[in-house]
Amino acid sequence: MRSKQAATMSDVAREAGVALGTVSKVINGQPVGEAYRLRVEAAVKKLDYQVNPSAKALKSNRSGFIALIIPDTTTPFFALLTQYVNLALEKRGYKMMLCFTGRDADREQEFIRMVRRNQADGIIALTYTPDLEIPAGIPFVTIDRFFSVDVPCIASDNFGGGRLAAQKLAELGCTRLACLRIGSSLVNEPSKRKDGFVSGCMELGLPFEVCNLPDGSPMSAFEVFLKRNILESDQPLDGLFCGNDLLAWQVTGLLRRLGLRVPEDVQVIGFDGIRMFGDQDYICSTIVQPVADIAETAVNMVLSNDFTGLPPLICLPVRYQPGGTTRDSAPHTEG
Amino acid sequence: MRSKQAATMSDVAREAGVALGTVSKVINGQPVGEAYRLRVEAAVKKLDYQVNPSAKALKSNRSGFIALIIPDTTTPFFALLTQYVNLALEKRGYKMMLCFTGRDADREQEFIRMVRRNQADGIIALTYTPDLEIPAGIPFVTIDRFFSVDVPCIASDNFGGGRLAAQKLAELGCTRLACLRIGSSLVNEPSKRKDGFVSGCMELGLPFEVCNLPDGSPMSAFEVFLKRNILESDQPLDGLFCGNDLLAWQVTGLLRRLGLRVPEDVQVIGFDGIRMFGDQDYICSTIVQPVADIAETAVNMVLSNDFTGLPPLICLPVRYQPGGTTRDSAPHTEG
DNA sequence: TTGTATGCGTTATCAG
DNA sequence: CTGATAACGCATACAA
Numbered sequence: 122m123r124s125k126q127a128a129t130m131s132d133v134a135r136e137a138g139v140a141l142g143t144v145s146k147v148i149n150g151q152p153v154g155e156a157y158r159l160r161v162e163a164a165v166k167k168l169d170y171q172v173n174p175s176a177k178a179l180k181s182n183r184s185g186f187i188a189l190i191i192p193d194t195t196t197p198f199f200a201l202l203t204q205y206v207n208l209a210l211e212k213r214g215y216k217m218m219l220c221f222t223g224r225d226a227d228r229e230q231e232f233i234r235m236v237r238r239n240q241a242d243g244i245i246a247l248t249y250t251p252d253l254e255i256p257a258g259i260p261f262v263t264i265d266r267f268f269s270v271d272v273p274c275i276a277s278d279n280f281g282g283g284r285l286a287a288q289k290l291a292e293l294g295c296t297r298l299a300c301l302r303i304g305s306s307l308v309n310e311p312s313k314r315k316d317g318f319v320s321g322c323m324e325l326g327l328p329f330e331v332c333n334l335p336d337g338s339p340m341s342a343f344e345v346f347l348k349r350n351i352l353e354s355d356q357p358l359d360g361l362f363c364g365n366d367l368l369a370w371q372v373t374g375l376l377r378r379l380g381l382r383v384p385e386d387v388q389v390i391g392f393d394g395i396r397m398f399g400d401q402d403y404i405c406s407t408i409v410q411p412v413a414d415i416a417e418t419a420v421n422m423v424l425s426n427d428f429t430g431l432p433p434l435i436c437l438p439v440r441y442q443p444g445g446t447t448r449d450s451a452p453h454t455e456g
Numbered sequence: 457m458r459s460k461q462a463a464t465m466s467d468v469a470r471e472a473g474v475a476l477g478t479v480s481k482v483i484n485g486q487p488v489g490e491a492y493r494l495r496v497e498a499a500v501k502k503l504d505y506q507v508n509p510s511a512k513a514l515k516s517n518r519s520g521f522i523a524l525i526i527p528d529t530t531t532p533f534f535a536l537l538t539q540y541v542n543l544a545l546e547k548r549g550y551k552m553m554l555c556f557t558g559r560d561a562d563r564e565q566e567f568i569r570m571v572r573r574n575q576a577d578g579i580i581a582l583t584y585t586p587d588l589e590i591p592a593g594i595p596f597v598t599i600d601r602f603f604s605v606d607v608p609c610i611a612s613d614n615f616g617g618g619r620l621a622a623q624k625l626a627e628l629g630c631t632r633l634a635c636l637r638i639g640s641s642l643v644n645e646p647s648k649r650k651d652g653f654v655s656g657c658m659e660l661g662l663p664f665e666v667c668n669l670p671d672g673s674p675m676s677a678f679e680v681f682l683k684r685n686i687l688e689s690d691q692p693l694d695g696l697f698c699g700n701d702l703l704a705w706q707v708t709g710l711l712r713r714l715g716l717r718v719p720e721d722v723q724v725i726g727f728d729g730i731r732m733f734g735d736q737d738y739i740c741s742t743i744v745q746p747v748a749d750i751a752e753t754a755v756n757m758v759l760s761n762d763f764t765g766l767p768p769l770i771c772l773p774v775r776y777q778p779g780g781t782t783r784d785s786a787p788h789t790e791g
Numbered sequence: 792t793t794g795t796a797t798g799c800g801t802t803a804t805c806a807g
Numbered sequence: 808c809t810g811a812t813a814a815c816g817c818a819t820a821c822a823a
Contacts, residue, residue, distance in 0.1 A: 129799090129800055129801090130800060130801065131800080134810095139809080139810085140809065140810035140811070141800095141801090141810080141811080141812095142802085142803085142804095142809070142810055142811075142812090143808090143809060143810070145801070145802060145803085146808095146809090148801095149802085152808080153808075153809085154808065154809080157808090157809080171570075172800085172801080173514070173799085173800050173801070174519075174575055175510050175511075175513035175514040175519060175799085175800080175801095176510075176514050176799070176800035176801040176802090176815090177800080177801055177802080178510035178513075178801090179508070179510040179511050179514050179799090179800080179801070179802095179815050179816065179817090180800080180801045180802045180803085180814085180815055181801080181802065181815090182815080184509075184510060186553075193539060193734070194529060194535045194536075194538045194539040194542075195532070195535045195536055195539055195734030195735065196733060196734050196735075197530070197532075197535075197733060197734065200529045200530045200532075200535040200734075201529075201530055203529045203538075203554075204528055204529040204530055204556060207529075207554055207556055208556065211556075216553055216575075217553070217554050218521075218551055218552070218553065219538075219542055219552050219554050221539060221542055221543065221546075235506075240509050240551075366733075367733050367736070370732065370733070370736075371736075395733070397705065397739075398531060398532060398701075398702050398705070398730070399528070399530030399531050399532065399535075400530065400531075401702070401705075401706075404732075464815090464816060464817085465816065465817060465818095466816080466817095474793080474794085475793065475794040475795070476794080476795080476816095476817085476818095477793070477794060477795075477796095477818080477819080478792095478793060478794075479817095480817065480818060480819085481793090481818095483817095484818080487792080488792080488793085489792065489793080492792090492793080507816085507817075508815085508816050508817070510815085510816080510817095511799090511815070511816035511817045511818090512816080512817060512818080513817095514799050514800065514801085514815090514816080514817075515798085515799055515816080515817050515818050515819085516799090516817085516818070517799080
């Protein structure tokens with residue numbers, strides 16, 4: 122039976138004619154006599170030995186997994202994030218355990234419980250549940266959602282992105298701006314996009330409107346706003362900043378159905394930086410989130426051993442990307 | 457120290473005043489005296505005991521993880537699949553270990569090696585590498601790629617989908633059809649879409665063209681084909697079937713740049729069933745793959761204990777979905 | 792039925 | 808620097 126069974130450390134030790142502990146040291150890169158090391162390495166190769174992760178985990182109390190808690194994987198931004206987090210974890214020798222929540226708070230809490238014990242060495246979470254109970258014992262970082270100073274949060278520079286959108290619209294010749302958004306207006310990371318936009322408009326001295334609708338609002342609510350402020354206004358809006366690319370896309374469709382041309386009559390900027398099919402054209406002109414940096418940073422933080430003294434909120438720089446809904450360029454695939 | 461440490465089985469045993477083995481039996485649902493069970497359950501609740509997955513895995517040789525090997529997560533179809541596989545695994549009490557390959561054959565093979573040992577109890581793979589070495593010892597199923605009769609493959613009914621596309625185009629009034637596709641014309645699952653389309657055209661007695669370009673071909677190659685067969689032809693094509701939604705989307709853009717109207721002049725049907733932002737409008741009229749069924753079936757198979765006697769290829773039924781590039785309906789979000 | 796004892800493959804502690 | 812040996816937490820055959 123031993124023959125077909127996978128080789129164990131003591132098999133290697135026997136093969137190499139050394140003690141078990143020596144093998145362990147070689148495997149883990151601890152100092153060992155050169156001659157011993159070579160013999161062990163030869164035996165490892167010969168037996169095709171691989172460490173048993175369960176045994177290692179049991180002994181060391183580290184599973185080698187980090188949990189990613191995320192609403193879903195089909196939303197393009199989440200898909201991107203998932204991919205980059207996975208990549209960053211792989212670079213550090215970790216595996217990813219994916220936890221979909223479906224935006225269900227109970228499921229989120231349940232995942233955290235499950236993971237708390239020993240299943241994962243840390244948690245990276247992107248959640249929309251404000252009253253989540255964060256466990257104290259396990260490294261926990263959030264993305265785009267600030268909980269408290271004890272829970273590090275990685276986010277795009279949402280405020281700066283909002284300002285940038287206002288500046289770009291101004292540069293592109295818009296004179297009457299508006300910010301459209303769905304979601305709570307309480308101060309959280311996504312709402313800072315609106316705040317930054319407002320700040321940018323005020324600094325530029327441009328008139329602006331804000332249309333912040335509660336979660337679950339239908340597009341018809343925006344339609345009312347746009348009809349009143351464009352079709353029926355003698356000072357119609359000519360530049361819109363939308364809270365994310367999805368909304369920008371919906372609003373662009375709405376405008377066109379109303380007979381308005383985008384970008385000729387109205388220019389639209391979104392937020393996120395989503396592309397068709399993941400790697401083709403940008404869907405709209407947009408503020409691009411630095412997803413790779415966000416993922417890398419989140420992984421570095423969740424893996425950092427001294428969790429005290431980490432900054433509570435890290436904002437990563439965004440950039441503007443033309444994508445066909447502004448007058449600066451046609452949509453076209455790049456790199 | 458014990459106080460803050462997580463409870464172990466013997467802690468529970470001590471608390472309940474029973475033996476270690478009894479606790480194990482209660483946990484695993486084996487028959488135990490009613491009174492004992494209640495005491496154990498009380499102790500479990502009191503100590504907030506949870507089994508240590510590493511220890512369990514070490515003992516039982518089952519990690520509770522299934523690996524999903526997939527090129528990336530940002531391609532919408534893969535994102536969908538990832539989500540549904542995860543859901544199906546969760547239903548069965550398994551965790552998912554995500555392995556991105558970036559379409560790199562070496563990475564794929566490496567993942568399989570890594571996973572082979574003890575890291576995962578089985579593998580579900582969607583790969584484009586034809587000469588992958590499939591391990592014999594571990595449950596392995598593929599999606600959309602047939603390797604051999606020893607490796608079960610779950611796929612959409614690609615052939616049937618191709619036929620369906622031909623039939624729909626005919627129904628919609630097209631009289632000169634073509635199939636556009638990128639990729640090897642060797643017989644594999646995706647190429648059956650073309651075969652089914654050809655079969656459908658012949659059965660209908662409709663004339664058709666096939667434009668099958670090798671991997672990596674630029675869109676300009678299709679442009680040549682379309683110019684010749686539409687703009688410069690006295691019997692122009694009026695119905696196109698594309699190998700997937702991405703190509704359908706690209707071709708639609710190309711046609712419009714050439715001054716043709718879609719769907720008025722040319723109708724286009726894709727394959728996959730991708731939606732904008734994962735859950736909004738379909739991107740084009742399309743043959744929808746039954747992703748949930750595919751995932752569910754793959755999970756059931758990889759988890760089935762008797763791997764012998766499983767059917768080598770399972771084809772799941774597809775359906776047609778109007779999506780704005782045919783004359784039967786405007787694109788609009790549904791359920 | 793319940794309790795006891797052994798071992799899964801590692802890592803870590805010590806004595807050589 | 809090396810080599811025995813004791814845990815880690817659980818499952819399970821075996822004894823009671």
